[in-house]
Amino acid sequence: MNAYSQLITALRLLPNVGVKTAQRMAHTLLHQNRAGAAQLVQALDNALKNIHNCQMCHDFCESELCAICANPQRDPSRLMIVQMPADVAAMEAARCHDGLYFVLMGQVNPAQEMDLSSIALQQLVARLSGSPVNEIIIATAHTAEGDATAYILAELFKEQPYKISRLARGIPLGSELEYVDAGTLAQAVYERNLLKETTGE
């Protein structure tokens, strides 16, 4: 396989990229913007070498702990569980959560609720083991996938002594967290629905 075919094959590994889109990308990278292409090689190579998952919250980060998990001023008793890294950024911009986060890095497909491999459940259980967390805020989206994910999480913690809530439905149905304005996000945190009161204490 020649260098051009190899590039097309590699570009098709990107989500939703077919042959035609890959050819258009190759044209941009090899013809219109070779400097940009070199920048992409550099940025992706650097990202692969330096970006890993935070040992606590599973978000992308370049050190063992991300800045939020390493911040002693955050309340370690309140854990907000989100789907994606962009959700953490959106929530931080809304300044309505002073606790810590956990990033699932995915969501549950409601058609395959038994397949939990798309979310970082093992890491979440390990994160909670022996931790001072007593409140869990499920901040998954109000979509079919977000609902299925919230259901799985609520089931997982049913027998555990955590207070568990989910973001209020102030968040527009069907939209992703990162596109919601800060005021609506803050409202949804404030009006979060109690799914289960603290027990076992």
Next chain:
Amino acid sequence: MNAYSQLITALRLLPNVGVKTAQRMAHTLLHQNRAGAAQLVQALDNALKNIHNCQMCHDFCESELCAICANPQRDPSRLMIVQMPADVAAMEAARCHDGLYFVLMGQVNPAQEMDLSSIALQQLVARLSGSPVNEIIIATAHTAEGDATAYILAELFKEQPYKISRLARGIPLGSELEYVDAGTLAQAVYERNLLKETTGE
């Protein structure tokens, strides 16, 4: 700017990739398929180092001359001008042109017909200078852009002694060459319309 932001910025250099798509790509590359991401780094780096433009036809290639231009069995008197590398591949698969090619690497925007920087006109003029070409087949698409490009080329060669033709309209309107079946492509070459008879001899 951290490694993640740099990656998002670099991915947005790809055509039609906004913030949301770049985040989805980053998630695929950093979380779901790091081996594929390494493959992309390797393929793009290799492509940038090895792929250049053929000195004759301007198509992407890994040596000074591509296999077609270097083939002494091709008829050097007939030059087919196409928009993109994929068009050469489609035409070769149709086995209906035994001459050489020139790849414009773009098309003219009919709204900006005076802006010719999107096609390799300078290289085309240099390619033709002193060459044995006596027939030019304009194989641009039957789209607004392809029509504008064909018009510019016909104007460019108006005073030159080339026989000039354009692919017959057997090619479906609005579709790209590479998606047309081989039989239709061959028919369009066979029925190509004469735009100007040879002169000056």
